[in-house]
Amino acid sequence: MIVLVGALGAAFLSMAVYAAIRPARDADATRKETRFLLGIGDFLVHWFLWVLSPAERVSLSMGLTPDFFNFAGLASGLASGVALGLGRLELGGWAMALGGIADIMDGRVARARNLASPYGKFIDSTLDRFVEAFVFLGLVAYFRDRSTGAFLAAAALAGSLLVSYAQARGETVGMSGSGGLMQRAERLVLMCLACVLDPSLSAWCGWPEGTAVFWVLAVMAVGTFATAIHRTLWIAQRLRRG
Numbered sequence: 001m002i003v004l005v006g007a008l009g010a011a012f013l014s015m016a017v018y019a020a021i022r023p024a025r026d027a028d029a030t031r032k033e034t035r036f037l038l039g040i041g042d043f044l045v046h047w048f049l050w051v052l053s054p055a056e057r058v059s060l061s062m063g064l065t066p067d068f069f070n071f072a073g074l075a076s077g078l079a080s081g082v083a084l085g086l087g088r089l090e091l092g093g094w095a096m097a098l099g100g101i102a103d104i105m106d107g108r109v110a111r112a113r114n115l116a117s118p119y120g121k122f123i124d125s126t127l128d129r130f131v132e133a134f135v136f137l138g139l140v141a142y143f144r145d146r147s148t149g150a151f152l153a154a155a156a157l158a159g160s161l162l163v164s165y166a167q168a169r170g171e172t173v174g175m176s177g178s179g180g181l182m183q184r185a186e187r188l189v190l191m192c193l194a195c196v197l198d199p200s201l202s203a204w205c206g207w208p209e210g211t212a213v214f215w216v217l218a219v220m221a222v223g224t225f226a227t228a229i230h231r232t233l234w235i236a237q238r239l240r241r242g
Contacts, residue, residue, distance in 0.1 A: 004090070004196060018047045026050065028111060049108075052101065056108050066110040066120055070127055073102035077131030084138030084195065089213060092138060093195030099131055100188045125164070128184065132160050135191065139217065142210065149210065152217040159224025160187055166231040175235045182223035190216055 026049040059069075076099030083092035106124060110116045136157035143149030163182065170176055194216035202209045 003094075004200065014051055015047055018050055023050055028108060049104075052104065052108075055101075056105065056112070059105060059109055060112055064109065066106040066113075066115055067123070069102040069106035069109060070123055073099045073106065074127045074130060076102060077134045080131075081134030081136075081138030084135065085141035087142060089142070089195045089198050089209070092135075093192050093197075096135060096188065096195065097192045100192065103128060103131075125168070129161065129164060132184075132187075133157065136160070139213065143214070146210075146214075149214050149217065152214065152221050155221035156187075156217050156224060159221055159228060160184075162228035163224050163231065166228050166235065170231065170235040173235075173239060175238055182220065182227040187220060187224070190220060 026046050029045055029049055076095050080092045080095035080099060083089075083095055103124070106120075107116075110120050136153050139153035140150045140157075143153055159182075164184070167176065191213075194213045198212040199209055201207070201212050205211075
């Protein structure tokens with residue numbers, strides 16, 4: 001609880017500082033047209049990358065490679081899945097957050113060093129799928145005594161993989177379909193917040209532990225399937241039109 005309060009306090013304080021000094025928008029995110037919550041959360045994107053910029057500079061000075069962050073993210077995802085399966089929701093959420101940071105850092109380090117390559121794109125996106133599988137399988141194990149919760153975790157995993165598959169298949173035929181609400185960033189943030197906040201929120205509200213995660217999984221299952229269907233139809237219509 002103390003860690004959570006401290007992290008939230010530091011986050012809100014840094015947001016206030018960022019809003020006050022108004023630094024230039026992150027050039028990399030602007031070039032890639034990175035969006036969060038269909039553009040509603042773009043402030044959060046540029047604020048978070050500004051917060052990470054000192055870590056990026058330190059990583060570059062230490063000579064850390066994109067692969068270091070790729071496999072650090074994979075290890076964090078595995079640790080998150082194990083923690084969630086053992087019922088340690090808060091620990092699993094923090095491990096998930098570390099994995100998300102590593103996922104951001106690998107691309108930024110690669111671009112800063114001009115190391116971006118087909119290999120990097122392949123290994124990054126593939127390991128991301130492994131991480132999602134670890135996390136959702138951990139949640140299936142967490143809800144093993146509650147069949148509806150286990151089903152929602154499995155449905156969220158299936159929907160998440162379908163979202164990524166639709167985009168990947170679209171790119172193989174020259175049509176990128178990266179739109180939709182429940183993309184990887186949204187999924188990661190929602191699940192991290194749910195896992196980190198759930199124990200405290202459940203205790204405060206008198207709910208059984210896992211209630212917040214259960215409902216977030218329900219939203220995620222519906223949202224990922226809707227996003228996958230949106231991408232599939234969007235790509236298919238444009239391919240049919242030639």
